[in-house]
Amino acid sequence: MIEEDRMKMIMDHYENPRNFGPLEHPTVTLRGGNPNCGDTLNIYIRTDGGNVIEDISFDGEGCTISQAAASLLTEFAKGKTVERVGELDSDYLRDILGKDIMVTRPKCSRLALETLKSWVRNFERGKTA
Ligand code: FES
Secondary structure, X not given: OOHHHHHHHHHHHHHOXXXXXXXXXXXXXEEEEEOOOOEEEEEEEEEOOOOEEEEEEEEEEOOHHHHHHHHHHHHHHOOOEHHHHHOOOHHHHHHHXXXXXXXXXXXXXXXXXXXXXXXHHHHHOOOOO
């Protein structure tokens, strides 16, 4: 993706976040944050009772990158299996945010994915929260 288009896309997700606000009756609510800057992120997940993420949303207070990354991640994760989301790694972040942002803003870039993946690890160990 051309960098100018990527920045426009990131700003759009920041200004018009997708899947924003708490879910009704979430299966689990994840609390994430970056202690260095005080930014917060909550991720709400409702599963289908099995391993499919039926719905997912987020809210919080944070910088452009952390909030846009959360918006993009919820778009990706909705309807996917927990295992598929668990496969996401730095390559995924590099694809959506670009290498420059990954390098200059690593904690901002990773906040949503790390918050979600900490739950995935628990889920795969048989815990739901
Ligand atoms: Fe806090 Fe980006 S400055 S997560």
